[in-house]
Amino acid sequence: DIVMTQSPDSLAVSLGERATINCKSSQSVSYSSNSQNYLAWYQQKPGQPPKLLIYWASTRESGVPDRFSGSGSGTDFTLTISSLQAEDVAVYYCQQYYSDPPPGTFGQGTKVEIK
Amino acid sequence: EVQVLESGGGLVQPGGSLRLSCAASGFTFSTYAMSWVRLAPGKGLEWVSVISGSGDKTYYADSVKGRFTISRDNSKNTLYLQMNSLRAEDTAVFYCVKHKEAQWLRNAFDIWGQGTMVSVSS
Numbered sequence: 001d002i003v004m005t006q007s008p009d010s011l012a013v014s015l016g017e018r019a020t021i022n023c024k025s026s027q028s029v030s031y032s033s034n035s036q037n038y039l040a041w042y043q044q045k046p047g048q049p050p051k052l053l054i055y056w057a058s059t060r061e062s063g064v065p066d067r068f069s070g071s072g073s074g075t076d077f078t079l080t081i082s083s084l085q086a087e088d089v090a091v092y093y094c095q096q097y098y099s100d101p102p103p104g105t106f107g108q109g110t111k112v113e114i115k
Numbered sequence: 116e117v118q119v120l121e122s123g124g125g126l127v128q129p130g131g132s133l134r135l136s137c138a139a140s141g142f143t144f145s146t147y148a149m150s151w152v153r154l155a156p157g158k159g160l161e162w163v164s165v166i167s168g169s170g171d172k173t174y175y176a177d178s179v180k181g182r183f184t185i186s187r188d189n190s191k192n193t194l195y196l197q198m199n200s201l202r203a204e205d206t207a208v209f210y211c212v213k214h215k216e217a218q219w220l221r222n223a224f225d226i227w228g229q230g231t232m233v234s235v236s237s
Contacts, residue, residue: 001177040223042160049210049230050152050160055223093160097221101174103150103162104221 002026002096006107012115019081021110023094028074031098038098041070041079044109045090053092054079081112089113117141117226119194119211124231131201135231137194137211142226145169145189148214150224151196153207153233163209164196167220174220179205201235208232 003026013019029038037057042050052061054070057077067082081088091111097104123135135151150165164175164185173185184197194211213226 038221042224044160049227050224051227052215052223052225055215055225061225095160095162095223097223100221102165102221103174103176105162106160108159 002029002099002105004094004096004105004107006092006094006110008110009108010111010113012113013081013084014115015086016083017115019084019088019112021079021092021094021112023072023077023079023107025075025077025096025098029096029098030074037073037077038096038104039070039072039077040095040097041068042093042095043088043090044093050093084112084114086114117213119213119226119228121209121211121228121231124209124233126234126236127201128237129202129235131235132197132199133201133233135196135198135209135211135233137196137228139192139194139211139213142213143217144187144192146217148218148220148222149187149194150212150214151185151194152210152212152224152227153205154210154230155204155207158207161207165214165220166194168218172220198233201233203235206233206235 039057041054044050058070094107151163208230211228212224214222215225
């Protein structure tokens with residue numbers, strides 16, 4: 001199984017500052033035939049289901065604010081919130097959907113709070 | 116509006132069975148793979164099972180293989196998860212999720228239900 005490891009487990013950031021979450025996979029989740037990275041990011045607020053933010057490692061889902069961005073390739077990926085807002089307090093998960101056959105796996109989650 | 120709505124959760128004794136249902140609406144159900152994802156108390160998300168749009172392909176996490184069965188009825192726009200031989204460690208909120216891109220089994224999830232709670236305890 002591909003293991004996804006996020007860092008840090010939690011972070012506190014001041015309003016308006018940048019928040020960076022890392023996600024590392026135990027093997028590459030990049031598929032050479034289509035040059036895609038099979039990696040997504042989700043946001044989960046208390047009492048709510050997760051919400052898709054980013055897919056194919058860097059494609060922002062429709063309606064997601066542009067302060068959220070994804071980057072990386074192969075085994076190392078990053079979710080960046082460029083200017084943290086109060087409504088961004090949540091747990092963030094990365095997910096690989098590269099495994100064949102599926103299902104894939106999630107990271108353990110990163111809790112983002114306001115400093 | 117595209118949405119999915121789970122039902123069927125509850126309290127069950129260890130070794131018991133439960134069937135979850137997920138009613139889908141607002142999209143052409145049969146063209147999308149669907150999955151079940153769970154969130155156990157104090158734990159992270161776990162992708163439990165996935166089924167192709169036509170229902171001919173199904174896959175499971177090792178933790179539930181041989182105990183859980185995913186299925187779908189495209190005439191009723193409904194997804195199911197039959198859970199047998201339930202264990203305490205199966206206690207979780209179970210989410211029904213729609214895959215983002217038609218026909219893709221290996222895909223991100225763009226629509227999540229509110230979840231249904233399954234508690235396994237004596």
